[in-house]
Amino acid sequence: MTANPEKLPILDFSRFDGKPEERAGFLRDLRAAARGPGFFYLTGHSIPQLLVDDALRLSRRFFDLPEQDKLAIEMVRSPHFRGYNRAGFEHTRGRPDWREQVDIGAEKQARVFSASAPAWTRLQGPNQWPAALPEFKLVLLRYLQEITGLGIRLLGAFALALGQKADVFEPIYTPEPNQLLKIVRYPGRDADEGDQGVGAHKDSGFLTLLLQDVRSGLQVEGESGWIDAPPIPGTFVVNIGEILELASNGYLRANVHRVVSPLAGTDRLSVPFFLGARLDAEVPLLELPPELAADTRGLTQDPLNPLFREVGRNYLKSRLRSHPDVARRHHPDLVDVSKPVEPASAY
Numbered sequence: 650m651t652a653n654p655e656k657l658p659i660l661d662f663s664r665f666d667g668k669p670e671e672r673a674g675f676l677r678d679l680r681a682a683a684r685g686p687g688f689f690y691l692t693g694h695s696i697p698q699l700l701v702d703d704a705l706r707l708s709r710r711f712f713d714l715p716e717q718d719k720l721a722i723e724m725v726r727s728p729h730f731r732g733y734n735r736a737g738f739e740h741t742r743g744r745p746d747w748r749e750q751v752d753i754g755a756e757k758q759a760r761v762f763s764a765s766a767p768a769w770t771r772l773q774g775p776n777q778w779p780a781a782l783p784e785f786k787l788v789l790l791r792y793l794q795e796i797t798g799l800g801i802r803l804l805g806a807f808a809l810a811l812g813q814k815a816d817v818f819e820p821i822y823t824p825e826p827n828q829l830l831k832i833v834r835y836p837g838r839d840a841d842e843g844d845q846g847v848g849a850h851k852d853s854g855f856l857t858l859l860l861q862d863v864r865s866g867l868q869v870e871g872e873s874g875w876i877d878a879p880p881i882p883g884t885f886v887v888n889i890g891e892i893l894e895l896a897s898n899g900y901l902r903a904n905v906h907r908v909v910s911p912l913a914g915t916d917r918l919s920v921p922f923f924l925g926a927r928l929d930a931e932v933p934l935l936e937l938p939p940e941l942a943a944d945t946r947g948l949t950q951d952p953l954n955p956l957f958r959e960v961g962r963n964y965l966k967s968r969l970r971s972h973p974d975v976a977r978r979h980h981p982d983l984v985d986v987s988k989p990v991e992p993a994s995a996y
């Protein structure tokens with residue numbers, strides 16, 4: 650593929666708290682970035698660099714643990730889709746992704762199983778933490794809290810950019826949004842081994858805020874091919890998820906992206922955070938001001954990835970498809986175990 654010179658914009662979030670004209674300028678840029686590639690870099694976000702460095706340092710130390718320590722918290726042990734996956738155990742559109750990872754969510758008690766409760770209630774429960782690295786839990790729960798706060802502040806800015814009140818999404822994320830943090834390592838591969846770090850997909854929450862280490866690999870679908878999103882120190886890459894696409898009737902679009910495996914002998918770490926709505930919520934259809942409504946595109950219709958307004962149903966669908974081993978072991982009543990894995994959207 651020929652090199653694509655398109656670049657993603659860089660937005661400085663401190664302008665949002667500046668003078669009224671600075672705030673207005675930030676919102677204009679936010680709307681343009683969100684309408685264009687749907688991805689941008691965020692600076693001026695006030696998450697301490699020390700915490701960011703610690704999160705990456707602990708991620709590296711986790712992946713360096715002996716395999717048995719990592720497998721002690723393997724995801725297939727958790728009905729709530731929490732814990733560690735070896736490379737090849739997560740699927741996007743039916744094909745294995747070449748990344749190892751830990752999935753972490755809000756630390757909750759599992760609900761007592763009840764056949765009459767909605768199926769998504771099974772997603773709530775405790776995380777699995779590595780006994781061999783106690784600091785990991787401390788630092789990553791702190792990071793989860795900070796990045797959630799940032800995501801919520803940014804969501805308020807998105808609401809304003811859509812001509813809504815800043816708190817328009819509160820009814821569907823208070824008292825607690827759905828949180829998913831992934832700690833990911835993409836091992837390097839030779840060209841003849843395939844290059845799907847994670848296959849092309851959309852994210853299903855409100856917003857994703859991604860921390861990357863020093864290695865490139867993330868690519869975003871652009872008008873004329875894939876746009877590289879290399880790491881820029883001190884920034885997060887932010888992208889729009891399907892909830893904002895649904896709420897804005899396609900004025901905002903959850904854009905397709907993927908990760909290409911790094912070269913053999915190297916690896917890449919990333920820490921994506923997915924800010925979602927409450928699992929019992931329904932995504933509203935916002936009434937946009939006429940000048941924005943004129944530019945709505947409607948929803949992307951993908952028969953392989955149907956979108957539901959019921960948040961829990963949408964999220965459970967993604968989790969079941971991405972983690973067929975967990976689905977088969979813990980939720981056989983929700984999947985047809987005799988069928989091969991369905992095409993999936995990663996999450």
Ligand SMILES: O=C(O)CCC(=O)C(=O)O
Nearest residue numbers: 833852867908919921996
């Ligand atoms: O690791 C990355 O850079 C992006 C990962 C991603 O897109 C995802 O997990 O949804």
Ligand SMILES: [Fe+2]
Nearest residue numbers: 850851852906
């Ligand atoms: Fe993604």
